[in-house]
Amino acid sequence: MGSDPILAVEVDIDDQIIEFCKAHPTLEPQDVVRDIARIVCIANLVRNGTLDGKTMVLCGGMAMRCLESPRMSVYDGDAASCVPVDPDSLRLAISYDEPEIAITAGPVQTGKDLITFQPVIYTARFSELPAAQDEFSLSFAQRGIELPSITRRLRHRYPFPLLAEEIEAPIMNPEEILAEKIVAWWLFGHAKHYNDIAFLGLLLAATKQHQDPAVRRRVRGVIEKKLSINAEISDQHQRRVEALIPVERKLRLTDPDRHVDPKQGFDTLSFLLGARPSMATTKTSVDRYIVPLLFD
Amino acid sequence: MSPQRFSDTDTAVIQTARRRRREVIVLREDLPWLSKYSDRPKDMLRRMAGRGALIEVGAGRYAIPKIGQSDIAYQPWQRLIHARLSSHGDYYVGFLTALIEHRLVDLSEPSVTVAIGFANSTLTDKRAQIGGRSLHVVRSEKAIFSPESGIEIVSDPVYARSDLQRTLVDALWTPKLFGSTETWATGWGRAVSHGLIDAETVCRYAMVLGGVVPRRVGAMLSMSGHDPEARRYLPSRVRRADRIADLVDDEPSRSDVEIDSFWRVRFNVPRDRIEGWVLYGK
Numbered sequence: 402m403g404s405d406p407i408l409a410v411e412v413d414i415d416d417q418i419i420e421f422c423k424a425h426p427t428l429e430p431q432d433v434v435r436d437i438a439r440i441v442c443i444a445n446l447v448r449n450g451t452l453d454g455k456t457m458v459l460c461g462g463m464a465m466r467c468l469e470s471p472r473m474s475v476y477d478g479d480a481a482s483c484v485p486v487d488p489d490s491l492r493l494a495i496s497y498d499e500p501e502i503a504i505t506a507g508p509v510q511t512g513k514d515l516i517t518f519q520p521v522i523y524t525a526r527f528s529e530l531p532a533a534q535d536e537f538s539l540s541f542a543q544r545g546i547e548l549p550s551i552t553r554r555l556r557h558r559y560p561f562p563l564l565a566e567e568i569e570a571p572i573m574n575p576e577e578i579l580a581e582k583i584v585a586w587w588l589f590g591h592a593k594h595y596n597d598i599a600f601l602g603l604l605l606a607a608t609k610q611h612q613d614p615a616v617r618r619r620v621r622g623v624i625e626k627k628l629s630i631n632a633e634i635s636d637q638h639q640r641r642v643e644a645l646i647p648v649e650r651k652l653r654l655t656d657p658d659r660h661v662d663p664k665q666g667f668d669t670l671s672f673l674l675g676a677r678p679s680m681a682t683t684k685t686s687v688d689r690y691i692v693p694l695l696f697d
Numbered sequence: 698m699s700p701q702r703f704s705d706t707d708t709a710v711i712q713t714a715r716r717r718r719r720e721v722i723v724l725r726e727d728l729p730w731l732s733k734y735s736d737r738p739k740d741m742l743r744r745m746a747g748r749g750a751l752i753e754v755g756a757g758r759y760a761i762p763k764i765g766q767s768d769i770a771y772q773p774w775q776r777l778i779h780a781r782l783s784s785h786g787d788y789y790v791g792f793l794t795a796l797i798e799h800r801l802v803d804l805s806e807p808s809v810t811v812a813i814g815f816a817n818s819t820l821t822d823k824r825a826q827i828g829g830r831s832l833h834v835v836r837s838e839k840a841i842f843s844p845e846s847g848i849e850i851v852s853d854p855v856y857a858r859s860d861l862q863r864t865l866v867d868a869l870w871t872p873k874l875f876g877s878t879e880t881w882a883t884g885w886g887r888a889v890s891h892g893l894i895d896a897e898t899v900c901r902y903a904m905v906l907g908g909v910v911p912r913r914v915g916a917m918l919s920m921s922g923h924d925p926e927a928r929r930y931l932p933s934r935v936r937r938a939d940r941i942a943d944l945v946d947d948e949p950s951r952s953d954v955e956i957d958s959f960w961r962v963r964f965n966v967p968r969d970r971i972e973g974w975v976l977y978g979k
Binding site: 530585637 | 768773774804805807883891892970972976977979
């Protein structure tokens with residue numbers, strides 16, 4: 402089965418993409434073509450065992466989509482590893498060729514416990530749209546995995562046929578994703594992180610997990626672990642972690658405009674499905690589910 | 698979408714344009730040979746566009762679509778922008794659009810932001826549309842459109858764009874064209890963490906833009922770990938200013954905030970916020 406094509410698109414896929422984008426004004430057809438290439442890349446990494454759920458998991462925006470988040474990143478992909486990754490092996494694992502698409506990993510950028518293939522180049526043979534030959538990036542963080550991964554269907558969320566078969570992807574545990582997002586919001590203050598925290602709050606609340614003492618304990622523990630990992634990245638990071646006294650942590654969630662102004666950054670986010678959530682909705686979720694989870 | 702239809706004359710016009718190596722028909726320039734096919738070439742081109750045989754770009758310009766692909770989405774927007782703007786004079790695609798094109802932020806933008814060096818009220822007085830994208834146009838009379846100031850001609854498709862270093866500098870010149878402070882500061886951060894900043898070039902471009910831009914660039918380079926280069930490549934005279942400059946033009950000026958006394962720049966967006974966005978680095 403390993404050599405079977407991943408993609409199963411219809412001949413009028415370009416028309417389907419164009420029609421889809423007309424109904425979703427924040428998306429351009431080239432974003433969708435690139436997104437399909439990223440989905441194939443992830444599917445291939447699952448199929449060839451690179452994303453195995455034990456040493457490496459899908460995280461970031463693509464993992465959030467598997468949890469049915471409507472927000473869409475348009476260029477990056479993220480994975481997390483609990484063992485050191487070998488760039489050459491990864492490059493081979495990323496490279497993929499089937500009749501409808503070819504993917505090749507380009508040069509690697511190395512950061513502190515993070516490597517990024519940029520660009521990952523693809524040729525989408527199924528498309529005549531401008532992004533049929535384009536690129537995206539794929540990052541692999543080597544900062545550990547704290548909780549057992551979960552498996553979710555790789556959800557593309559497009560209304561047209563795309564994958565030849567369902568792919569079950571190992572994704573970072575949602576509690577760990579939440580901890581990462583909270584730490585990122587506290588330290589760096591991007592609107593996308595506040596938005597994702599609110600989404601994960603609603604997800605926990607749907608099954609009352611936000612009230613579960615074990616969930617609270619785990620999330621709080623992972624947050625502390627992630628903060629300590631961040632503090633080791635640089636002196637600047639360490640200073641920012643040390644500034645996060647308890648009252649400051651809480652204020653950055655309950656009064657996001659004091660930390661930064663996420664309203665402004667929200668205008669730039671892309672959403673695959675549904676409307677952009679209002680700031681009021683987002684803040685309500687954070688106040689109602691996340692703040693008690695962390696501070697009660 | 699409606700299918701393309703080609704009359705015999707349409708086919709002949711397109712074949713002639715192709716023989717003349719034209720990807721875009723410009724009514725004013727191509728009038729002599731177009732007149733062989735119609736007494737009223739302007740009306741002929743409009744009718745062709747109505748049939749999907751051409752794509753109307755605006756200002757008497759028509760792009761030639763591929764057979765079977767009359768939808769504007771099949772055309773690279775860069776090609777249509779170049780077709781529309783290049784014959785008027787200097788222009789470049791820049792600001793948020795360039796930040797995205799250089800992959801410094803993970804965003805999509807349904808409009809295109811350009812600077813033009815010529816007067817054209819149809820572009821600047823109303824929200825123009827080219828190739829289905831709205832155009833956000835800013836006019837500048839400064840000499841900022843040359844390769845020496847960081848404007849490059851990209852090939853395939855051909856269009857003029859600010860290079861990566863110039864895009865970073867433009868953020869400190871006209872930040873309102875970058876969506877939000879978070880956006881351009883995050884772009885700076887990715888450039889820093891990926892080792893893409895060429896401090897000498899950034900400083901040179903800042904001097905071309907002049908005014909308070911070099912001081913702002915100095916402050917940003919210092920924050921980004923390039924303080925020695927900023928001090929080396931930005932002449933000391935840029936700091937001989939009576940007034941403290943705000944780091945970000947379109948944010949409110951505040952008196953209760955940190956001042957970089959060396960560069961004489963006021964962090965009217967708190968330094969802590971900017972540092973966070975830059976430090977993220979992804």
